[in-house]
Amino acid sequence: MTPLAYSIKDLMFSYGARSDLFVDTLDISAGDVVALVGPNGSGKTTFLHLLAFILSPQQGSLSLLGHDFQNSEAMTFRRRIGLLPQNPYLFKSSVLENVMVGLRVRKFPRRLIEKIAKEALSRVGMEGFEDRWAGSLSGGEAQRVALARTLALNPDVFLFDEPANHLDSESVRRTEQLILDLNRCEKKTVIFATHDLTLAEELADTVIHIFEGHVIPVAPFNLFRGQVLEDGAIFDSGAIRFHVSNTVQNGSSILIDPRKISFSTNEEFQGLANVFKGKIISLSLSKNRIKLGVLAGESFELHREFRQDCKDLRIGSEIWLHVTPESITII
Amino acid sequence: MHFLSESIYRAFLLVLNLDPEVYQIVWTSIYISFWSTTLSSSLGIPLGALVALKSFRGKPALLLLLNTSMALPTVVIGLFCYAILSRMGPLGDLGLLFTPTGIALGLFVLATPISANLTVAAIQNLDSRLALTCKMLGASPLQEFWLTMKEARFAVMAAIVIAFGRVVSEVGIAMMLGGNIRGFTRTMTTAIALETSKGEFELGLALGFVLMLVALVINGMIFFVQRGRL
Numbered sequence A: 001m002t003p004l005a006y007s008i009k010d011l012m013f014s015y016g017a018r019s020d021l022f023v024d025t026l027d028i029s030a031g032d033v034v035a036l037v038g039p040n041g042s043g044k045t046t047f048l049h050l051l052a053f054i055l056s057p058q059q060g061s062l063s064l065l066g067h068d069f070q071n072s073e074a075m076t077f078r079r080r081i082g083l084l085p086q087n088p089y090l091f092k093s094s095v096l097e098n099v100m101v102g103l104r105v106r107k108f109p110r111r112l113i114e115k116i117a118k119e120a121l122s123r124v125g126m127e128g129f130e131d132r133w134a135g136s137l138s139g140g141e142a143q144r145v146a147l148a149r150t151l152a153l154n155p156d157v158f159l160f161d162e163p164a165n166h167l168d169s170e171s172v173r174r175t176e177q178l179i180l181d182l183n184r185c186e187k188k189t190v191i192f193a194t195h196d197l198t199l200a201e202e203l204a205d206t207v208i209h210i211f212e213g214h215v216i217p218v219a220p221f222n223l224f225r226g227q228v229l230e231d232g233a234i235f236d237s238g239a240i241r242f243h244v245s246n247t248v249q250n251g252s253s254i255l256i257d258p259r260k261i262s263f264s265t266n267e268e269f270q271g272l273a274n275v276f277k278g279k280i281i282s283l284s285l286s287k288n289r290i291k292l293g294v295l296a297g298e299s300f301e302l303h304r305e306f307r308q309d310c311k312d313l314r315i316g317s318e319i320w321l322h323v324t325p326e327s328i329t330i331i
Numbered sequence B: 001m002h003f004l005s006e007s008i009y010r011a012f013l014l015v016l017n018l019d020p021e022v023y024q025i026v027w028t029s030i031y032i033s034f035w036s037t038t039l040s041s042s043l044g045i046p047l048g049a050l051v052a053l054k055s056f057r058g059k060p061a062l063l064l065l066l067n068t069s070m071a072l073p074t075v076v077i078g079l080f081c082y083a084i085l086s087r088m089g090p091l092g093d094l095g096l097l098f099t100p101t102g103i104a105l106g107l108f109v110l111a112t113p114i115s116a117n118l119t120v121a122a123i124q125n126l127d128s129r130l131a132l133t134c135k136m137l138g139a140s141p142l143q144e145f146w147l148t149m150k151e152a153r154f155a156v157m158a159a160i161v162i163a164f165g166r167v168v169s170e171v172g173i174a175m176m177l178g179g180n181i182r183g184f185t186r187t188m189t190t191a192i193a194l195e196t197s198k199g200e201f202e203l204g205l206a207l208g209f210v211l212m213l214v215a216l217v218i219n220g221m222i223f224f225v226q227r228g229r230l
Helices: A044-051 A071-078 A095-105 A110-123 A139-152 A169-184 A197-203 A308-312 B002-016 B020-053 B059-070 B074-085 B100-124 B129-137 B141-151 B153-168 B172-178 B188-198 B201-226
Strands: A004-013 A021-029 A033-037 A059-064 A081-084 A157-161 A189-194 A206-211 A214-216 A223-225 A227-229 A234-236 A241-243 A253-256 A261-264 A275-286 A289-296 A298-305 A318-323 A328-330
Touching (some): A021 A189, A033 A197, A071 B129, A095 A110, A110 A139, A139 A169, A157 A169, A169 A189, A197 A206, A289 A318, B020 B141, B074 B100, B100 B153, B129 B141, B153 B201, B188 B201
Parallel strands (some): A033 A206, A081 A157, A157 A189
Antiparallel strands (some): A004 A021, A206 A214, A234 A241, A253 A328, A261 A318, A275 A289
């Protein structure tokens, strides 16, 4: 049986009166790559900070590699984790000093500290920057130095918060490769937060969807608020009426998996339920995957693999969407 | 006009000819300012760090007290210290009144709130991500305190330099607690006040030039410290 990196039960954390994060039961196997996917403000960062033991659960239990977390041992637990925040802070010193500071804090052998730090910088392509003042680095360079500082610590678990943010495409590719290397070559557990479902699916063994502080079974995209009508057969968002299959009497929102929305540039969906005509408002292509933003009464996001029929897609052009009732989740 | 230019000329000669009286006064000023700044920084910086980093009962009251102390008139501090150091006061037996040590103690009272308040501001102005960074690196509370002070070092060094600038240019406390005794407790500011009242502008101006030079050096230090490269 694969040992567990994390075991979570009834974990709750709140910044105020309202529960900001609640996870009932979740196990993360050691040596896995796990993606936390959710929109901004869904609780991904709070979850990562709990997994890094920077925040302490207010209820429930959390264990790391078989050891139950106790508040009094927070520092010991933190030293087994390497967290790369979304917007990392660099100390007012040289690049090399910035990488060495964590090693000093964790009491690595003195004679090895400089060597390890230089190796970590080299790994992120920052060799030659050792003596540069950290404050003079560009945003992308600073992100890479922070990544080197995390790598140098060689923790049991790596936690990355939006690792591809603010990076150019080359650095994104490099970071993705690094995540895979850490996992495949060094057998490290890697957990990263992202709002990019495509990136998550490409890199992760497991994708955990987070929405409004809860783990949910579907990708948290295409959220529409409204009300259930006609004994649960219809969901009215105000702008659109959706036919839904799972008959529930209440629920104030629906989610539609962006991979399960079909589209066509002609009217081939005639006669089907949940067909919406709209216009393409955004379009991006990444690694053979196309991501569309469509305004069709509501604003939809669609993901799918690039095919020949995608060549005709243009921003501003007309498009028909088809949402099967089965792909709609009422929450 | 002729009188003024003549006075300035003579003042320059006093400075350039290394007049022993001028340099005795300058030395006394620097000596007293150095020790009062050292003492006030030794207390004010840790106190400021404690107030900035820790939550405790009475913290708002302490902050209010520190802020109010910054606005205390120097003659009030002088009066208060005079009462303590005079023969009838609680520390009268130490015989510190009208000594350089007595002035240094008064200036210490003046400079400590400055060091403390500027340290509080220095730490409170640090990037909010610093505490998170210390924690995620696994720092102990002591390591976190050390890293925080290291990050605030430029502003804290500026606080020391500002405190020095304040005490070296102070006149009320030096006059009340030092008595302006020639060759013993006469500082640059008390000497300027005395010489001006006597109509002896040359010595007053000469000391004024030195005081301005000291101010220039201090401001130069603040400039480099705040650029973070000293």
